[in-house]
Amino acid sequence: xxxxxxxxxxxxxxxxxxxxxxxxxxxxxxxxxxxxxxxxxxxxxxxxxxxxxxxxxxxxxxxxxxxxxxxxxxxxxxxxxxxxxxxxxxxxxxxxxxxxxxxxxxxxxxxxxxxxxxxxxxxxxxxxxxxxxxxxxxxxxxxxxxxxxxxxxxxxxxxxxxxxxxxxxxxxxxxxxxxxxxxxxxxxxxxxxxxxxxxxxxxxxxxxxxxxxxxxxxxxxxxxxxxxxxxxxxxxxxxxxxxxxxxxxxxx
Amino acid sequence: xxxxxxxxxxxxxxxxxxxxxxxxxxxxxxxxxxxxxxxxxxxxxxxxxxxxxxxxxxxxxxxxxxxxxxxxxxxxxxxxxxxxxxxxxxxxxxxxxxxxxxxxxxxxxxxxxxxxxxxxxxxxxxxxxxxxxxxxxxxxxxxxxxxxxxxxxxxxxxxxxxxxxxxxxxxxxxxxxxxxxxxxxxxxxxxxxxxxxxxxxxxxxxxxxxxxxxxxxxxxxxxxxxxxxxxxxxxxxxxxxxxxxxxxxxxxxxxxxxxxxxxxxxxxxxxxxxxxxxx
Numbered sequence: 001x002x003x004x005x006x007x008x009x010x011x012x013x014x015x016x017x018x019x020x021x022x023x024x025x026x027x028x029x030x031x032x033x034x035x036x037x038x039x040x041x042x043x044x045x046x047x048x049x050x051x052x053x054x055x056x057x058x059x060x061x062x063x064x065x066x067x068x069x070x071x072x073x074x075x076x077x078x079x080x081x082x083x084x085x086x087x088x089x090x091x092x093x094x095x096x097x098x099x100x101x102x103x104x105x106x107x108x109x110x111x112x113x114x115x116x117x118x119x120x121x122x123x124x125x126x127x128x129x130x131x132x133x134x135x136x137x138x139x140x141x142x143x144x145x146x147x148x149x150x151x152x153x154x155x156x157x158x159x160x161x162x163x164x165x166x167x168x169x170x171x172x173x174x175x176x177x178x179x180x181x182x183x184x185x186x187x188x189x190x191x192x193x194x195x196x197x198x199x200x201x202x203x204x205x206x207x208x209x210x211x212x213x214x215x216x217x218x219x220x221x222x223x224x225x226x227x228x229x230x231x232x233x234x235x236x237x238x239x240x241x242x243x244x245x246x247x248x249x250x251x252x
Numbered sequence: 253x254x255x256x257x258x259x260x261x262x263x264x265x266x267x268x269x270x271x272x273x274x275x276x277x278x279x280x281x282x283x284x285x286x287x288x289x290x291x292x293x294x295x296x297x298x299x300x301x302x303x304x305x306x307x308x309x310x311x312x313x314x315x316x317x318x319x320x321x322x323x324x325x326x327x328x329x330x331x332x333x334x335x336x337x338x339x340x341x342x343x344x345x346x347x348x349x350x351x352x353x354x355x356x357x358x359x360x361x362x363x364x365x366x367x368x369x370x371x372x373x374x375x376x377x378x379x380x381x382x383x384x385x386x387x388x389x390x391x392x393x394x395x396x397x398x399x400x401x402x403x404x405x406x407x408x409x410x411x412x413x414x415x416x417x418x419x420x421x422x423x424x425x426x427x428x429x430x431x432x433x434x435x436x437x438x439x440x441x442x443x444x445x446x447x448x449x450x451x452x453x454x455x456x457x458x459x460x461x462x463x464x465x466x467x468x469x470x471x472x473x474x475x476x477x478x479x480x481x482x483x484x485x486x487x488x489x490x491x492x493x494x495x496x497x498x499x500x501x502x503x504x505x506x507x508x509x510x511x512x513x514x515x516x517x518x519x520x521x522x523x524x525x526x527x528x529x530x531x
Contacts, residue, residue, distance in 0.1 A: 119344065119346040123346035126335055126340045130332075
């Protein structure tokens with residue numbers, strides 16, 4: 001009767017096994033430092049431009065949309081506070097993670113998937129390396145380091161974008177904007193603003209690797225794995241953020 | 253465990269792949285220096301036989317004994333040590349396309365820890381062995397190239413170099429001639445014969461071409477002039493060449509014996525391979 005649940009549960013179990021091995025490998029030799037650095041370059045430096053761009057525009061859009069709403073209450077001075085809280089708490093982490101999921105969960109899944117279908121994963125095992133150690137763990141470490149950094153950059157650029165709107169269209173000086181934005185932030189906001197990308201990073205890297213390693217069925221299979229990796233990691237980003245939010249809101 | 257001088261022994265090994273039997277109660281054994289030619293149509297379980305040998309897939313029942321040790325239930329980490337004694341050529345070569353040819357061939361030397369018990373090899377020593385191995389397959393000039401820059405036959409030859417760079421006592425070849433033109437295919441088989449006779453390795457060769465097996469059984473490498481020559485029956489050094497043929501059908505082993513027995517076997521499925529080869 002519950003047969004329809006069998007496959008998702010099996011997938012989840014396999015995913016957890018892979019995650020367990022990948023995390024355990026962090027504390028085990030051999031370590032592949034070269035691979036970690038390479039992945040940090042691909043994921044971090046590679047996403048820098050697009051993350052900056054999206055960060056700036058999300059700040060601009062927030063500023064524009066909020067300016068009208070705030071004007072009805074004559075509370076334009078609050079613009080800095082609103083932009084900084086929404087960006088640091090929610091938009092920065094989630095938008096950056098979604099971008100990185102689109103760029104890198106897919107990249108990871110297709111790269112590992114192609115290696116799978118051309119028997120490179122088998123070759124790796126036959127030649128004495130554990131594919132989890134060599135492929136999954138470096139990607140996990142690299143994403144977990146780089147995504148919080150990218151988020152900080154996106155937040156900062158977003159705040160500048162909001163400031164640009166405030167000073168250009170709302171007659172609020174940049175100093176005043178920056179002051180209120182800065183003072184609005186509490187320790188709590190920073191913690192969740194950095195904890196979220198860290199968790200998102202783990203999900204993005206592991207989901208990408210999982211679907212890559214599970215690839216079967218030739219080049220078509222690689223396409224399917226890539227799509228699944230992006231969809232599943234994006235959904236999980238939203239699930240995690242909605243689970244965390246009540247926790248942090250109640251902490252106030 | 254009783255003393256066992258076999259290189260590989262399969263005892264009643266079965267493996268399910270989805271709903272079908274990839275291997276169906278397969279039993280066979282191989283002695284050192286012996287060559288096994290496994291013939292079979294696509295999907296008959298030939299590749300699974302090789303993967304089972306080195307534990308890349310685990311059998312559902314039965315036992316796999318490698319170098320006299322029962323490896324059926326070994327963990328992946330235990331397998332790494334014994335895999336260092338086995339070279340594998342994958343179907344399409346299985347080369348890492350993010351690494352250069354030199355790095356590919358050096359990979360087993362750098363990563364198989366069982367080999368570096370006596371300390372890690374120095375970079376120069378590794379390079380020397382990589383060169384030697386590539387010289388063996390006549391591709392020394394491709395050191396800095398990437399696999400995508402080589403032709404299919406050349407990639408297969410690099411695969412052989414990588415499989416044999418550690419000088420393992422057992423080499424597995426997965427369809428070494430599949431998808432190659434006859435001339436390139438013969439070059440590959442000549443290399444495999446040369447490797448077998450120079451280093452005296454045991455080999456399993458999985459193929460769908462009878463001709464490959466025929467060459468393996470009837471030719472040997474002459475180190476004096478560097479040619480691959482027909483075996484002269486009755487000559488002392490040639491009697492060392494022992495080649496057995498196995499035929500697989502839908503996961504089952506339907507024939508095992510010498511080339512002569514293979515040619516005389518009345519089974520129509522078995523005969524299909526012989527006819528395809530001689531025509």
